[in-house]
Amino acid sequence: MERIHFSIVVSVYNEEAVLQHFHDELEKTIRQLDYDVEIIYVDDGSSDGSRLLLDRLVADNPYAKAIHFSRNFGHEAAMIAGIDHANGDGIVCMDADLQNPPAMLPQIMSLYAEGYDVVTMVREDRADGGWLKHITSGLFYRIINRMSDAQLQPNASDFFMVSRRVAEVLRKDYRERTRFLRGLIQTVGFRSTTLAYRAPRRAAGHSKYPMSKLARLAFTSIASFSKAPLKLGIYSGLLFGLLSVALIVYSIVMWIVDRPVGGYTTLIIFLSAFAAVLLLVVGITGYYVGIVLDEAKGRPIYLIDYTTKEKDQ
Numbered sequence: 001m002e003r004i005h006f007s008i009v010v011s012v013y014n015e016e017a018v019l020q021h022f023h024d025e026l027e028k029t030i031r032q033l034d035y036d037v038e039i040i041y042v043d044d045g046s047s048d049g050s051r052l053l054l055d056r057l058v059a060d061n062p063y064a065k066a067i068h069f070s071r072n073f074g075h076e077a078a079m080i081a082g083i084d085h086a087n088g089d090g091i092v093c094m095d096a097d098l099q100n101p102p103a104m105l106p107q108i109m110s111l112y113a114e115g116y117d118v119v120t121m122v123r124e125d126r127a128d129g130g131w132l133k134h135i136t137s138g139l140f141y142r143i144i145n146r147m148s149d150a151q152l153q154p155n156a157s158d159f160f161m162v163s164r165r166v167a168e169v170l171r172k173d174y175r176e177r178t179r180f181l182r183g184l185i186q187t188v189g190f191r192s193t194t195l196a197y198r199a200p201r202r203a204a205g206h207s208k209y210p211m212s213k214l215a216r217l218a219f220t221s222i223a224s225f226s227k228a229p230l231k232l233g234i235y236s237g238l239l240f241g242l243l244s245v246a247l248i249v250y251s252i253v254m255w256i257v258d259r260p261v262g263g264y265t266t267l268i269i270f271l272s273a274f275a276a277v278l279l280l281v282v283g284i285t286g287y288y289v290g291i292v293l294d295e296a297k298g299r300p301i302y303l304i305d306y307t308t309k310e311k312d313q
Ligand code: UDP
Pocket: 010, 011, 012, 013, 014, 015, 044, 072, 073, 074, 075, 078, 094, 095, 096, 097, 099, 206, 207, 208, 209
């Protein structure tokens, strides 16, 4: 029987502090595997020593290559580029900071061998980030699952495996500029399963995802999965319509009983609440228009500067 071939895609952005350690750990795991493996490092426009270090690491390694972006395109773009350039029957995406333990690879790979097309890795507990990340992440999945038809696994991570045919769907059909990859792979169907793991602290270096960037990621993810926020205009319109009818009736009654309503306070409250909702709705609509604009431009998701050791496999 032919040996199964796996691709391991590793996103790297300014990870010089941890790269060598990560690479050694990965190598250690790979040596014990009974599969063929290729490692694809995707350098997402690093400005530290990661670039040179990667080139050195892959030069010494017959089954590794490094793709260098022309600038920083973001973690998702890095994973997509890795998937685009992978030759494996199964493709595993993982972080370079050892928060996605290479020791889990044998289990993931045996799930592929059992016939699974998608393996979503679910964080059981996270050693870093603290309670704020924990609460906001829970809230995020609650909201996105409420708003969209898709049901996403809470605590899903950017550590996952897809089979060749799912990768093919991602390469050809799912080329959205605004997307949420770990959500997308849970909506393609096929045989899919989850696997729990413990995420340790970052081995070295620091997180590239502060709360502000995470908040932005949350908004774009919700917008890419759901049109529900666009209905806010309709609902708030109805609400204010009802409110104004009530106010009219109230004013007429008070006028009849000869105690006309003093208008100023009511007017100010009503107007400012109305203006706030109106601007919010305009903002949300604008956000979606921006997404459509990005799609219309059709620019590439990433640009490659150079690839170290591109070879035909
Ligand atoms: N990363 C990337 N591009 C970016 C930011 C991060 O490729 O713009 C990589 C980073 O090098 C790491 C992974 O994505 O391998 C996850 O990032 P990080 O560990 O900073 O996120 P956290 O685990 O703190 O959410």
